[in-house]
Amino acid sequence: MEMVERADDEIKEETQTHSPPPSKDQKGKKFSWGKLRRFDSLDIEANAISNHHNNGSKALGWMAILKLAFQSIGIVYGDIGTSPLYVYSSTFVHGVKHEDDILGVLSITYYTLILIPLIKYVFIALRANDNGEGGTFALYSKICRYAKVGLLPSQQAEDRDVSNYKLELPSRQRLASKVKSAIENSPSAKYFLLLITMLGTSMVIGDGVITPCISVLSAVGGIKEATSAMTEERIVWVSAAILVGLFMVQRFGTEKVGYSFAPILTIWFLFIGSIGLFNFFKHDPSVIKALYPKYIIDYFKRNKKDAWISLGGIILCTTGAEALFADVGHFTVLSIQISTCFVVFPSIVLAYTGQAAYLSKHHLDTADVFYRSIPGPLYWPMFIVAVLAAIIASQAMISASFSIIQQSLSLGCFPRVKIVHTSSKYEGQVYIPEINYLLMLACVALTLGFKDPVKIGNAYGIAVVFVMSITSALLVLVMLMIWKTNILIVILYVFTIYLVELLYLTSVLYKFTEGGYLPLALSAFLMIVMSVWNYVYRKKYTYELENKLSPENLREIVANVDFHRLPGIALFYSDLVQGVPPIFKHYVHSVPSLHSVLIFVSIKSLPISKVLPEERFLFRLINPRELGVFRCVVRYGYTDLHEHESFERTLVDRLKEFIREELQLSHVKPNNKDVPDGGESDDGMAIDEEVNKEQENKRKEAIKEKVELIEREYSAGIVHLLGETEVVASKGSNFGRRILIDNAYNLLRRNIRERDEVLNIPHERLLKVGMTYEL
Structure with missing residues (x-):
């Protein structure tokens, strides 16, 4: 208790430093008064307020939870639900050699499904969500909040006032402290954490390429059972053709067809579960x-x-488990647990059991066991539903790729691309045109090149298991440092x-030459792109930090009588x-003129899922006050929307609120020199009241004048000043750095979106300023 109280006192002392006395209407509000004056809660991200924005514990009624559980079937389970299409065909590549091999594979399938999708993801990983968001980057950001392991610019020392949102109390557990200290004091450990996070992200994008190929190819391949006219070619x-059509409609978003997803996949699960149960009793209940x-x-x-080699096929029964974790932000933990335990898990277990029962009597049908085991009258309905389910499974992984690239982009780990939000209701539904067409080309090339679902399955297995292994490694760190789990339980998990x-x-890597190289090659390419971009991104930030102008220089520049002050507001964008x-x-x-109101805007993407709207804009008035120069830090989480249409108006409104609070809190008490020591006279009290009233009137007049000035300048127009920096390797740089900066980075920069396109800045009010940095 003493340790906790001391930590609380330190926090209070920090937030109360240099703070003026609050007014009556501001009592009870939390303010932080440091170099950057701002609301200082962000205690949601600090877990000071439990159950706030935590998807694991939303206060929802049972009807709402059941509705979410139903909706989650259409979004979360497309990939794992369609895995019965190809698991046994990928496992028994050379047929069934011994009758008991069917029982062995089925037994491994049972316990793999229990251990990985059910126990690991549904009951462990979902609890490790980052304020409702899941996935590799969410785990990484959660770890960064509890330990100083982040390498991103938003966690540099100069950003302490903005990104110090985790108020971690001293840990009592020795092991957790040791692990935390070991990682914090090891630069190589920090880089390794970031690299494996990037690798996990790359593998998920690889899933976005491979899932559509294997799902659609396996589903369409079932038509061979109905007609011999459909050759392999x-x-x-x-x-x-289906894949091209699928990617071409991505720009319309999933909202328009979203309501059809859940019913279709529910029918799919009922079909595969019922057919599995039918085959179980008809062919061989002894399985x-x-x-x-x-x-x-x-x-x-x-x-x-x-x-051991066959494990590479069996593991495909867990495909989509990572999507289950990544998509938790759209639902609640409880809703996903309900839909998994009562619909999805029983259905796929029955499907695998029924296929095993069928194979025990038809050993030669391993290549097409899914369609061969369907009763005749149900073939065509099942074929149609299978194709639709495969498309939905593909849609889920494509959308997951878009979302994870959005996270990477927000955290400075991916080149600039245009993010299009396709839904006004669901934040996670985004579309990235460049990535969409690159994925389409990769999918079509993979389908035409490999042609065989078994070969594609070899590639798929590597992508799936790599992501799972990386998630487990990060989960172990979460257990040790954050949850402070008993070491015996951690050892049991490991x-x-x-x-x-x-x-x-180890099994899937054995098939490296049989298609397994594909996701590794794709991930290696994406890793290089992300690493190059992140490296130069951090170097540019460090350069600006070391060469920034001092406040004195800024005052000299702005106060220079030779400068002309133009009507309007100028927003000068900077990372600092x-x-x-x-x-x-x-x-x-170059341009000896400045606008009447100058605001230095820093758009910061923090490694957290969301920033509350009231904490989005943080203002500070730069002295001297009469110059009208402000600093504004605009903070976004990696799932927050960037809506430029309302950005300018909201910024101006929040600036006016800041001015009101600034002037109210800058009240100086009058000096009562005429009041004798030891008491107050009636005349003295009357003078105090009169002086206070006069001060209050002046303050109100000053507030009104400043607010009207801001509104008047807003009406005169807003100009966006955007720095466009060229970067070159500094003189004396080694060969590797010159290649990385002068060639690799600049090649990427020339082939990506301009920053104003990403920020959606109107071109008619944009002025670009160019400069070359030597890094």
Whole structure:
């Protein structure tokens, strides 16, 4: 208790430094008065307020939760739900060699589904959401909030007033403190964490390429059972055409068809579950023996290396488990747990059980076991639903790729691309034109190149298991540092779930030359792009930090009588939170005029999911006051919307609020020199009241005048001043740095969106300022 109280006192002392006395209407509000005056709650992100914006504990009624559970079926489970299309065909590549092999594979499938999607993701990973958001970057940002391991510019020392949103009390657990200190004091550990986060992100994007290929190709391939006219070549071209159509409609968003997703996939799960149950009783109910783990041991004893290799096919039963975690932000933890446990898990278990029962009587049908096991009258309905389910599964992974690239972009780990929000209701529904067409080309090329779902499955397995392994590694850190889980439970997790995933990883890597190289090559390319961009992004920030203008220089520039003051408001964009970027000096030397109101705007993307609207804009008045120069820090979480249409109006309104508060809190008490020591006279009290009234009138008049000035200048127009910096390697740089900056980075910069396009700044009110930085 003493430690906690001391930490609370330190926090109070920090937030009350240099704070003027609050007015009556401001009592009870929380303010922070440092170099940047602002509301200082962000205690949501600090977990000071539990249950606020926490998707795991929303106060919803049961009807609302059940409705969300139903909706989640259409968004979350498309990938894992369509895995019965190709798991057994990818596992029994050379057919069934021994009758008990079917029981061995089914037993491994049972326990893999229990350990990974059910226990790991549904009951452990979902609890590790970052204020409702899931995925690799969400885990990384959660760790960054509890330990100083971030390498992103928003966590530099100069940004302390903005991004110090985690008020972590001293940890009592020695192990958690040791792990935290070890990572914080190791630069290599920090870089390793960021790199594996980027690798996980790259693998999820790889899933966005491979999922549409294997799902659509496997679903369309079922038509061979109905007609011999559909050759392998025709199936491939039909699949490619469906993929092109799928990507072409991405720009319309998923909201228009979203309501059809859940019913279609619910029908799909009912179909595969019912058909599985039918095959179980019709062909071989004895396959239920697979619940006995001895069949796993016998399977490995009998097949040895071949059994280990077959794990690369079995692991495909868990595809989509990562999407289950990544999409938690659209729903609640409880709703996903309900839909998984009562609909999805039973259906896919019955589907695999029924296919195993069918194979026990038809050993030669392994390549097309899904469609061969369907009763005749249900073939065409099942074929139609399977194609629709495959398209939905593809849609889910494509959307997940867009969302994770949006996160990477917000955290400075991806080149600038245009983010289009396709829904006014759902924040997570975004569309990225450049990425969409690149994914489309990659999908079509992969489909036409590989043609066989089994070969694509080899590539798919590597992408799936890599992401799972990275998630587990980050989860172990969360357990140790944040949850402070008992070390025995952590060891149990590592030696069961994590060890199983690593075993699967060794198996899928064995098929590197049979298609497994594809996701690794794609991830390597994306890793290089992200690493180059992030490296130069941080170097540019450091350069501006070291070469910023001092407040004295700024006052000299703005107060220069040779400068003309123009009507209107100028927004000068900068990455710096404190200090003025060197490019501003370059601007004023070239254009000897400034607008009546100058605002240095810093748009910061913090490694948190959301920033409350009332905490979005942080203002500070730069002295001398009469110059009308302000600093504004605009903070976004990685899932917040950037709506420029309302940006200018909101910024001006918040500026006026800031001016009112600034002038109210700058009240100076009058000196009562005429009041004798030891008491107050009636005349003295009357004088005080009169002076206070006069001060209050002056203050109100000053507030009115300043607010009217801001509104008048807003009506005169807003001009956006945007720095466009060229970067070159500094003289004396080594060969590697010159290649990285002069060639790799500048090649990326020339082929991406301009910053004004990303920010949606109107061109008629945009002025670009150019300058070259030597890094």
